[in-house]
Amino acid sequence: MNELIRRDFPILDRKIENKPFVYLDNAATSQRPKKVIDAMMKYYVHYNANVHRGVYHLSQEATDAFESVRGKIARFIAVASEREIIFTKGTTESINLVAASYGEANVKEGDVIAVTRMEHHANFVPWQQLAKRKKARFEIIGLTPDLRLDPKEIDRVLALKPKILAISLLSNVTGVVNPIASLATRFKMVGSTIVVDAAQGIAHGEVTIDRLGPVDFLAFSSHKICGPTGVGILWGREALLEKMPPYQFGGNMITHVGDLDSEWNELPHKFEAGTPDIAGVIGLGAAIDYFETLGRVRIEEYEHKITSYVLQKIKDIACVKLLGPREALHRAPIFSVAIDGVHAHDLATFLDMQGISVRAGHHCAHPLMFAMKCPATCRASFSFYNTLEEADLFVNALKESQKFFAKKPKSPENGGVKV
Amino acid sequence: MSYRDVFGEILADHHESPRNYGEIQGAITEEGYNPLCGDKVKMFLKLSENAEHTVEACKFEGEGCSICMASASILTERIQGQPAAKVNELIEAFREKMQGKEDVAGLPADDADDDLVALYGIKRFPVRIKCVLLAWTTLKKAINKVPESAGETA
Numbered sequence: 001m002n003e004l005i006r007r008d009f010p011i012l013d014r015k016i017e018n019k020p021f022v023y024l025d026n027a028a029t030s031q032r033p034k035k036v037i038d039a040m041m042k043y044y045v046h047y048n049a050n051v052h053r054g055v056y057h058l059s060q061e062a063t064d065a066f067e068s069v070r071g072k073i074a075r076f077i078a079v080a081s082e083r084e085i086i087f088t089k090g091t092t093e094s095i096n097l098v099a100a101s102y103g104e105a106n107v108k109e110g111d112v113i114a115v116t117r118m119e120h121h122a123n124f125v126p127w128q129q130l131a132k133r134k135k136a137r138f139e140i141i142g143l144t145p146d147l148r149l150d151p152k153e154i155d156r157v158l159a160l161k162p163k164i165l166a167i168s169l170l171s172n173v174t175g176v177v178n179p180i181a182s183l184a185t186r187f188k189m190v191g192s193t194i195v196v197d198a199a200q201g202i203a204h205g206e207v208t209i210d211r212l213g214p215v216d217f218l219a220f221s222s223h224k225i226c227g228p229t230g231v232g233i234l235w236g237r238e239a240l241l242e243k244m245p246p247y248q249f250g251g252n253m254i255t256h257v258g259d260l261d262s263e264w265n266e267l268p269h270k271f272e273a274g275t276p277d278i279a280g281v282i283g284l285g286a287a288i289d290y291f292e293t294l295g296r297v298r299i300e301e302y303e304h305k306i307t308s309y310v311l312q313k314i315k316d317i318a319c320v321k322l323l324g325p326r327e328a329l330h331r332a333p334i335f336s337v338a339i340d341g342v343h344a345h346d347l348a349t350f351l352d353m354q355g356i357s358v359r360a361g362h363h364c365a366h367p368l369m370f371a372m373k374c375p376a377t378c379r380a381s382f383s384f385y386n387t388l389e390e391a392d393l394f395v396n397a398l399k400e401s402q403k404f405f406a407k408k409p410k411s412p413e414n415g416g417v418k419v
Numbered sequence: 420m421s422y423r424d425v426f427g428e429i430l431a432d433h434h435e436s437p438r439n440y441g442e443i444q445g446a447i448t449e450e451g452y453n454p455l456c457g458d459k460v461k462m463f464l465k466l467s468e469n470a471e472h473t474v475e476a477c478k479f480e481g482e483g484c485s486i487c488m489a490s491a492s493i494l495t496e497r498i499q500g501q502p503a504a505k506v507n508e509l510i511e512a513f514r515e516k517m518q519g520k521e522d523v524a525g526l527p528a529d530d531a532d533d534d535l536v537a538l539y540g541i542k543r544f545p546v547r548i549k550c551v552l553l554a555w556t557t558l559k560k561a562i563n564k565v566p567e568s569a570g571e572t573a
Contacts, residue, residue, distance in 0.1 A: 343484035345456050346426070349544060361456050375457025375482070404426075405485075 005294070005385050008033040012385065019355035022390045027172050027200060027334050027381030028359050029223045032287070036226060039286035040279045051278055052252055052269075066278050069285035070268070073233055076288050077218065078208035083267040084241065086234040087276050091199040092122040094219035094234035095166070097271060098195055099126035101244040102217075102236075106193070107163055109135040114162035114192070116141040116149060116178075117371055118171040121364045123197035123219075127166050136163070140367065147174045147324045147368075154183070161190040169201025169212075173363045173379065174324030175307075175334030177201070181213035188214040193240070199224060203383070204332040205300040209235070216240055222280060227287035231280035234271070241267050248273040299384045306382050306391060307333045313395040319402045323377060333382035336363070339398065342405045344376035350401045351378070356394055426485065429537035433489035438496045439478045446476070447564050451557030453549055458483030460491055460554045464561045471502035472568035477558070484550050486541060491554035493534045498558075503568035510559045517541070517548050 006012050009031045014021040023031060043065065049058035051066045070082045079085070088094045103126075107113060113131045115124055117140050131138035139160060142153040157165075165187045170177040184194050195217040201207050202220040209218065217240075222231035236244075246253055246264055250273035256263040264270045291299070308328040314320055314335065323336040339347060348360035359379045362369045369375060380394050443463040450461045460481035467473040477498055479491045498506045512525045513535070519542065527533035541551050562568060 345458075345484040345547065345550065346486070349547065350426075362454075369457075375459075 006387075008035070008290075009385055010034055010037075016355040016357075017353055022354075022356040022386075022393055024380040024382060024386065024390070024394060025357050025359050026203070026383040026386075027224075027363075027379065029229065030203065030226045030383055031385070032226055032228065032283075033290050035290055036228065036283045036286045040228060040283040043279050043282045050275055062278060065282050065285070066276070069281050069288070072285050072288045073235075076208075076292070077235060078210050079235060081238055084235050084238050086236070086241075086268045086271045087281055088219075088232040088234050088271075089230055089277065090223075090232035091197060091219045091221045092232070094217075094232045095123055095195065095197060096126050097234055097247045098217050098219070098236070099130045101247045101271075102193070102240060103127075103130040103134075103164065105243075105245055107131075107134045107136050111136040112139055112157075112160045112162040113137070113164045113166070114139045114141060114157045114160070115166045116168070117143050118147065118149075118174065118176065118178075118365070118368050119166070119168055120172050120197065120199065121366065122199070123166050123168055123195075124367060127164065141167075143368075143371070146326075147171070147372075148176050149178060149183075154186075158186060158190060162187070162192050164195060165192045166195040166197065168197040168199070169207065170204065170332050170334075171324070171365075171368075172200045172334065173336050173365050173368055173377070175332040175336075175381075176324050177204075177330040177332060179330075180215065181211065184213035184215045193217075195219070200332065200334070204303055206296040222284040222287065225284075225287055225291060227284035228277075228280045230277045231284050238267065241271070244271075246270055246273070250274045294384065302384055303333045303382065304328060306386060306388065307331055309388055310335055310380075310382070310391050310395065313391065314398075317395070317399055317402075320398055323372070323374070333386075334379065335381070336377040336379045337398065338374060338377050339402055339405075342401055344378045346405065347378045347398075347401050350404065351394070351397050354393070354397050356380075356397055358394075427537060429534050430485060430489040433492040433534070434485040437479075437488055437492040439492065439499075440480065441478050442480055443476055443478050446478075447561050449557050449561035449564065451553045451560075453483075453487075453553055456484065456550070458487040458550055458553055460487065460557055462491075462554065462558045462561050464558065466503055466562075466565060466568055471504075472565060474498050474501050474503065474506060479554060481554075483553070484547075486538075486547055486550040487553050490538055490551045493538065494554050494558065497535065503562050503565070507559060507562055510555045513555060514552060517551055 011031050047058050047061040049062045051063040070085045073085050074082045113127050113136050115127050128138055139157050141157050142150050144150045194215040196215050198218055198220040203224045216237050218235040220233050223229040253265050253270050253273040254262050255265050314322055319340045321338045344360040351358050361376050446463040446465045448463055452459050460479055463478045465476040467475050477495045512523045516523045527535050538551050541547050
């Protein structure tokens with residue numbers, strides 16, 4: 001991981017306020033290497049046509065390029081059948097698909113649906129609303145003071161034998177990595193269907209189904225792994241997908257349409273109504289190639305180095321409150337911080353003026369933030385193209401901010417903003 | 420523009436020593452919340468019984484970023500004793516100004532020696548404009564709870 005990798009990302013050469021652009025909002029979206037942008041451009045310039053329809057050359061080329069990505073994804077997450085890979089528009093749609101189709105068909109009144117308190121809204125609200133529609137019980141697995149899953153809470157919810165457990169691989173707020181394999185094994189024994197939100201997890205480490213244990217569904221987005229926005233993946237076990245009713249109706253998802261009823265196409269097309277984001281899927285294919293070339297194990301090792309480094313540096317700053325565990329083990333390079341006396345938004349603007357892009361706010365995780373009585377934090381999330389020098393810039397800016405926002409002696413001069 | 424220009428002494432002063440912070444018993448109240456960043460304000464407004472519905476007192480409570488709190492402080496300071504309809508006009512003019520409209524009437528000039536001017540510069544940070552405006556839009560809702568006081572711009 002070095003300067004050569006940074007050269008793959010043209011955007012990293014930008015300047016903000018005449019300072020180098022330090023992009024630390026990778027948990028929101030990653031940047032795209034030139035290869036991804038080129039692959040999408042090539043589709044539009046050379047073989048733009050709709051897929052699965054035409055008999056002409058270009059349509060066949062587009063279909064081949066599009067469908068080849070399904071195979072790449074199957075290999076990426078180590079599953080045998082491409083029929084289990086469904087293209088959606090993002091993690092959010094993937095989870096909504098499972099809640100609307102599988103959930104609607106299988107959850108009954110009085111059943112238990114379980115989530116955790118660290119879920120992103122995308123893996124919380126669809127289940128909460130499903131529970132409401134079905135008069136099912138909605139249970140939230142609580143956290144320890146350092147914001148990991150609380151073992152007592154896991155036992156409590158396990159005893160309720162939930163019909164569905166929806167859980168994230170790692171938290172987008174704290175970077176805590178959940179022990180999915182052991183949880184999945186335990187919940188499978190009480191009959192739960194396990195839905196994993198890998199929106200964050202997919203970018204940090206080798207996420208393959210065999211390593212996740214007996215999970216049933218996996219959702220993630222292209223744009224967190226250097227692919228374009230607008231494309232997501234849902235993987236599901238074929239036996240479950242076969243039995244599930246369609247989620248949306250329209251073109252491509254049918255085999256026969258009669259006046260009074262219709263028949264559904266086979267997997268995965270049954271769940272892919274309408275023209276997909278063809279260029280986006282092709283771009284995702286290039287992103288996966290890029291990830292495989294770098295090596296996910298190598299990425300994970302490098303990111304672990306960044307995580308340890310930042311944790312070590314932050315530890316020395318008295319005024320910085322770091323959310324979540326302070327050990328690098330089972331933690332991704334995502335750091336939510338609060339500084340005494342400095343509001344998260346003021347801190348984010350302060351960092352932005354120095355070229356450092358971070359996210360400030362509730363990170364789409366109200367249930368977690370409310371439980372911590374913390375309306376907003378500043379979050380810095382690193383990727384493999386970030387450097388230790390950038391980590392230093394971030395940590396130093398945190399120190400500066402506290403000095404800057406500390407109570408200043410009042411003076412009648414310097415009257416504020418000059419427009 | 421440096422960071423010190425944005426968070427200058429005037430805003431820092433209003434943030435650290437907010438004017439009119441606290442509640443008013445029996446006042447008209449309205450709460451404003453920005454779900455995006457968690458800023459919260461509660462405005463307390465007391466209007467006189469006369470035809471003009473003069474602001475007898477206006478205070479606020481809340482929590483949020485320095486810009487949101489300073490803006491609430493500056494707002495409450497300048498409307499004491501003003502007729503409600505005039506306050507509504509001021510809020511509307513300030514909203515237009517912050518949203519980028521040129522030559523808005525009824526506001527201090529850009530170089531005026533006036534605390535309100537300190538907020539103008541936040542226009543440079545579009546996502547922070549809502550921090551500036553939260554107290555203002557919330558106060559407008561409070562005024563509009565007394566329909567006859569709201570004036571033409573209500």
